[in-house]
Amino acid sequence: MRFMTVILAALLAFALPVYAEAPPEFYDFDTQAEEQRFRNLIAELRCPKCQNQNIADSNAPISKDMRDQVYLMMQAGATNDEIVGSLVDRFGEFVKYKPPVDRRTIILWAFPAIAVFGGLLIVAGVVLRSRGRDSNEPPLSPEEKARVEQMLADKDQSSRS
Amino acid sequence: MRRVMLFMPLVVALVVGILLASGIGKDPSELESALIGKPVPEFNLENLREPGEMLDQSLFRGEVSLLNVWAEWCPACWDEHEDLMWLANEKGIRIIGLNYKDQKENAFRFLGRLGDPYQTIIFDPRGTLGFDLGVYGAPETFVIDAQGVVRYRHVGVVNERVWEEILLPVINQAKGNS
Numbered sequence: 001m002r003f004m005t006v007i008l009a010a011l012l013a014f015a016l017p018v019y020a021e022a023p024p025e026f027y028d029f030d031t032q033a034e035e036q037r038f039r040n041l042i043a044e045l046r047c048p049k050c051q052n053q054n055i056a057d058s059n060a061p062i063s064k065d066m067r068d069q070v071y072l073m074m075q076a077g078a079t080n081d082e083i084v085g086s087l088v089d090r091f092g093e094f095v096k097y098k099p100p101v102d103r104r105t106i107i108l109w110a111f112p113a114i115a116v117f118g119g120l121l122i123v124a125g126v127v128l129r130s131r132g133r134d135s136n137e138p139p140l141s142p143e144e145k146a147r148v149e150q151m152l153a154d155k156d157q158s159s160r161s
Numbered sequence: 162m163r164r165v166m167l168f169m170p171l172v173v174a175l176v177v178g179i180l181l182a183s184g185i186g187k188d189p190s191e192l193e194s195a196l197i198g199k200p201v202p203e204f205n206l207e208n209l210r211e212p213g214e215m216l217d218q219s220l221f222r223g224e225v226s227l228l229n230v231w232a233e234w235c236p237a238c239w240d241e242h243e244d245l246m247w248l249a250n251e252k253g254i255r256i257i258g259l260n261y262k263d264q265k266e267n268a269f270r271f272l273g274r275l276g277d278p279y280q281t282i283i284f285d286p287r288g289t290l291g292f293d294l295g296v297y298g299a300p301e302t303f304v305i306d307a308q309g310v311v312r313y314r315h316v317g318v319v320n321e322r323v324w325e326e327i328l329l330p331v332i333n334q335a336k337g338n339s
Contacts, residue, residue: 048192048295048297049297049298060297061262061288062296062297062298065288065292069292088195089195090195090196090292090293090294090295091192091195091295091297092192092193092194092195092295093195094192
């Protein structure tokens with residue numbers, strides 16, 4: 001038992017320096033609000049290398065460079081639009097998770113409305129048609145009524161016997 | 162009316178099919194550069210071969226050139242290097258190298274082993290010009306016209322096919338205009 005403890009302690013001693021070799025990157029902010037602003041910015045910017053990660057989550061070198069740029073521009077007093085704009089100028093609209101409304105993206109933006117409108121049209125069509133059927137179709141003619149009664153009576157008898 | 166409605170699913174399927182089929186074969190990791198039509202960003206960086214000599218964007222004036230972003234640590238750069246040698250030696254293309262986030266000794270070892278196709282090499286150890294160019298993964302190759310304006314950006318390896326089908330037409334057009 002004691003032997004095991006020694007081995008465990010030795011393993012731990014080897015494990016710790018590895019952790020210490022990869023320090024988390026650290027950005028210093030004067031206020032909580034600034035830090036929150038930084039977090040929001042890096043959460044809505046997309047890493048160009050990794051396609052579907054924001055630069056907050058990505059550990060690609062390019063994401064680190066972009067975070068540094070966001071940080072440095074914030075320290076220099078740039079507005080959010082200026083910061084995002086400077087990255088878009090370099091890497092293209094791709095880096096924004098929220099694309100601007102323009103001719104290329106209008107279908108993307110309009111699609112939810114189109115889908116809802118289309119769905120409503122279909123529902124309205126189905127409802128109207130079924131209503132129309134209720135009122136337009138004539139009730140059973142006397143002959144049909146007689147036939148139905150005959151059938152029901154037959155069924156009654158067969159189930160009793 | 163009923164008849165027409167019967168064909169609606171077919172029409173929808175066709176439209177969606179065409180839309181999706183047009184996306185097949187496109188590499189989603191290839192992004193169009195934001196710099197196309199804009200001048201090469203300003204920079205002031207050392208010449209890799211001539212320590213102390215500083216280079217700037219005027220390097221690109223006067224002649225159509227390829228700007229190849231490379232590094233010793235980048236495996237695909239090893240792959241494409243032979244084709245860059247071929248372009249420089251056989252086709253007489255002016256290739257400017259951008260040594261991106263690399264170390265000098267590694268860069269020289271790379272060139273010593275594979276040859277040196279570059280007319281001039283910009284040494285960018287911190288990747289600042291690379292960042293301004295929107296480089297997100299080496300190798301990348303830019304076509305720059307004689308006015309120093311970015312005409313095209315190719316992400317990935319340059320080979321004979323890329324040269325014939327993509328880069329050569331852009332270069333010819335850039336030469337025609339300038």
